[in-house]
Each structure stands twice: as C-alpha cells, then as structure tokens.
Amino acid sequence: xxxxxxxxxxxxxxxxxxxxGMILSYIYYDAELRGQNGWLITGxxxxxxxxxxxxxxxxxxxxxKPQAIPIRS
Numbered sequence: 590x591x592x593x594x595x596x597x598x599x600x601x602x603x604x605x606x607x608x609x610g611m612i613l614s615y616i617y618y619d620a621e622l623r624g625q626n627g628w629l630i631t632g633x634x635x636x637x638x639x640x641x642x643x644x645x646x647x648x649x650x651x652x653x654k655p656q657a658i659p660i661r662s
C-alpha cells in the first residue's frame with residue numbers, strides 16, 4: 590500500500606533521476622561540441638560523482654573554437 594511517505598520518497602527519487610539524466614545529457618552534448626568523446630567524458634563524470642565531476646568538467650573543459658558564419662551575398 591502506498592502512503593504519503595512512500596509517495597514523497599518515490600517523487601524525490603524520480604526528480605533526482607530526471608535531474609541526473611539532464612545533467613549527463615548536457616555533459617555529453619557539450620563534450621561532443623568541444624571535440625571530445627562524449628561517452629567517455631559522461632562516464633567519467635558519472636563515476637567520479639555527478640556533482641564533483643560536473644564541476645570539474647565545467648572548470649577544465651576545452652575552449653570552443655570559433656566557427657565561421659557563412660554570409661549569403
């Protein structure tokens with residue numbers, strides 16, 4: 590039987606998993622955009638502890654290379 594305590598617990602766990610998925614998907618796409626292996630970086634962030642790994646990635650990630658913007662004439 591589900592009471593309010595179990596419902597609250599499942600809601601918190603669900604929100605945590607959604608937030609975890611959003612953070613890891615951001616890390617993956619950011620790494621790919623910067624020319625790194627997205628799966629490798631995402632795995633390292635996940636295994637090093639998501640919060641610490643995310644802060645480390647944001648601090649030490651490579652800079653974006655400027656890209657030319659095509660101009661139509």
